[in-house]
Amino acid sequence: MPIPDFQAFFLPLLQFAGDEKIHSSNEAYDAMAKHFQLADDDLREMLPSGKQTTFKNRVAWAKAYLSKALLLESPKRGIFRISDRGKEVLAGKPQSLRVKELKQFPEFASFHQAGNKQGEQADTSREEERTATPEEIFEKAYQELRGSLADELLAQIKMNSPEFFENLVVKLLVRMGYGGSIKDAGQALGRCGDEGIDGIIKEDKLGLDVIYIQAKRCQGSVGRPEIQKFVGALHGQRAKKGVFITTGTFTKDAEQYVSTIDPKVVLIDGGRLVDLMIDYNLGVSALDIYEIKKIDSDFFLEE
Numbered sequence: 544m545p546i547p548d549f550q551a552f553f554l555p556l557l558q559f560a561g562d563e564k565i566h567s568s569n570e571a572y573d574a575m576a577k578h579f580q581l582a583d584d585d586l587r588e589m590l591p592s593g594k595q596t597t598f599k600n601r602v603a604w605a606k607a608y609l610s611k612a613l614l615l616e617s618p619k620r621g622i623f624r625i626s627d628r629g630k631e632v633l634a635g636k637p638q639s640l641r642v643k644e645l646k647q648f649p650e651f652a653s654f655h656q657a658g659n660k661q662g663e664q665a666d667t668s669r670e671e672e673r674t675a676t677p678e679e680i681f682e683k684a685y686q687e688l689r690g691s692l693a694d695e696l697l698a699q700i701k702m703n704s705p706e707f708f709e710n711l712v713v714k715l716l717v718r719m720g721y722g723g724s725i726k727d728a729g730q731a732l733g734r735c736g737d738e739g740i741d742g743i744i745k746e747d748k749l750g751l752d753v754i755y756i757q758a759k760r761c762q763g764s765v766g767r768p769e770i771q772k773f774v775g776a777l778h779g780q781r782a783k784k785g786v787f788i789t790t791g792t793f794t795k796d797a798e799q800y801v802s803t804i805d806p807k808v809v810l811i812d813g814g815r816l817v818d819l820m821i822d823y824n825l826g827v828s829a830l831d832i833y834e835i836k837k838i839d840s841d842f843f844l845e846e
């Protein structure tokens with residue numbers, strides 16, 4: 544089954560702590576996974592950042608919300624147990640427990656209100672029924688902004704000349720750590736004179752091996768025949784590695800072909816190209832930087 548929204552974990556997590564024992568986060572994860580009968584694939588699902596599983600993120604935020612309402616307490620770092628208030632809530636045998644119920648507690652209401660933007664009146668019903676955790680909301684907004692930037696970036700590249708695109712490809716590979724320097728890489732561009740090859744770049748700064756490049760600016764798809772042409776040129780040079788980069792896409796036939804051949808050929812389509820440009824800050828600049836911080840547990844350890 545799909546992973547429940549983080550508010551759905553409130554009541555079962557409180558009920559799990561209702562045995563009045565001290566529990567660790569890992570014990571809570573195991574109990575919630577069993578309670579909702581989540582499959583291994585569900586538990587492995589990652590947030591867009593790829594740094595944390597969606598399941599653990601939602602359980603952790605459910606625990607945090609219950610703690611803000613003083614339904615759970617932490618006698619020591621890394622563990623938790625039910626509080627007297629939490630016992631009172633369970634004694635009432637609630638059928639559900641969500642943000643709107645937690646807001647009856649002043650400590651939680653103060654915390655929840657502080658999370659809204661200053662000077663703005665929150666849509667109460669919408670906030671109470673929010674199903675995503677703060678990280679999920681932030682990452683979704685980030686992915687939307689990044690997607691919009693990627694579309695603009697690819698459109699801009701297609702508006703420029705083929706020569707600009709070839710130089711962009713070399714700059715990107717150098718930015719990624721190949722080729723040593725722009726000067727060294729640029730000297731090879733367009734000079735090899737072999738059909739199907741646009742340039743050569745060093746694989747490392749010492750030039751122990753080289754990578755052959757084909758850069759094709761196009762609107763549509765690149766098929767197997769064009770990849771075969773590039774591979775033939777690589778064989779003519781006794782080359783072992785090649786990169787074919789396009790502003791368009793590759794057909795499935797082309798992708799299947801390169802997975803079965805030697806030399807090794809990497810295909811980079813327009814989507815992956817602009818993703819790499821954003822990752823390596825080529826053709827883009829930072830508008831704002833937001834840091835998400837967490838407690839440094841080691842700092843608080845007493846010797």
